[in-house]
Amino acid sequence: MTQTLINKKAVSEKYSELYQAKRAVLDAGSSPLLNRMRDISMKRFEEVGIPGFKNEDYKYTNLERVFGKEYKHILEYEKVDVDLNEVFRCDIPLLDTHTILLVNGWYYARNKELVDLPAGVVVGSLKQVALDHPELMENFLNRQAALSNDPIVALNTAFAQDGFFMYVPENVKFEKPVQVINLTHADEPVFSTQRNLIIAGDNSEAKVIFCDHTLSSFDCLLNNVTEVFVGNQAVVDVYSIQNQDDKSNAVNSAFFKLGEKSNLLSGVTTLHGGLIRNNLVVSLDGEYAEASVFGMAFTDKRQHVDNFTNIQHNKANCESNQLYKNVLNEESVGAFTGRIHVAREAQKTNAFQRNNNVLLTDTAKMNTKPQLIIDADDVKCSHGATIGQIDMDALFYLQARGIGESDARMMLMNAFAHEVVQEIRVEPLRDRIDELVERRLKGELGKCHACK
Structure with missing residues (x-):
């Protein structure tokens, strides 16, 4: 057995042993x-273990280097000495x-x-609603995530205890967004698990904004799974803003199930x-459903950002649009794998x-892999990917009109x-x-600037 396989097995066994030792604490x-859901999920994880480069879905991202580190595993709610409602200052004042704080994967006890x-x-709180009103979620919890072959999702299900929950009844227009602040706050390296569930009933509307921030500069790892159910004719927006310390690592998995004539907008x-x-x-599971998903990442130093999308057209007359962009600087690495699967029944x-x-430097690296799997014969599908540097003709055009090179580059990146x-x-x-993108392109701020 090669050294790589030995290391992979040792990392995976570490989580199996932790699960067996802490099973009673989790319950x-x-x-x-x-x-x-725990035992069957742990068995699924053990069948594959931490995915390595030979796993086709993770060929561009080595998770062993972050899952193999030593962490304090947050398996119980820990009280925080200060009021985080006062410490945290939103980057979008x-x-x-409606603002909700989660700390290390747990619903903050002092939420307003x-x-x-x-x-x-x-x-x-997902945990509290599951205890008080299990009827709200028992037909939804893990219905989508359980279909995944991803061992990291199975690991989340095995260890998940708390997270964010939202239920919007049918015909309710919930116009004011809910902002979920995910804070990592510790004085040592920590591993946290978070599980979120959002249910939007038929003909409802809802908006959720997830903001990931770090209040410490230690190595940390978050395994986060979110399931979103969009009812018939419902309209749901889900945004995610990731603005963490450079020692913060995360695997975020989001599953969306769309009903008939529903509309989803998801952006990271x-x-x-x-x-x-x-x-x-x-999963577009109702006719005439529409999904727009977009993402953008700005990387520098040795940062690594990998976006993996899987759009499943299961019914006829549906539409999906994906747009992902990356700006990579220094020795950072980016990856994008976009998969569209059109089922046989999904005509039109x-x-x-x-x-x-x-790429802003010769040392930055980008991997991109668009994929189309089409089993229907009456469809309109396309995909495309480009990797390049700043358009020198456009840069020259701006400089010829009296704009300095630095400002001209900034204008082109902002437009991009x-x-x-x-x-x-x-x-x-x-x-x-x-505004945040412009500041990021200028190299300002290593993490959220507004916290005390």
């Missing part, structure tokens, strides 16, 4: 709904939202009570972090995918990113992301 700190929620809307913006892997699976499908990347930013349907968020 005691959670709910029967989550506990019933003009955004009017949400007021003026529409009738029937439930927002809170990666500003800072260490190794970040974003998995996105969208429109599916489009585009990935554009700019703005095509993605304009997809955001929440105006204050869109304006603020534009």
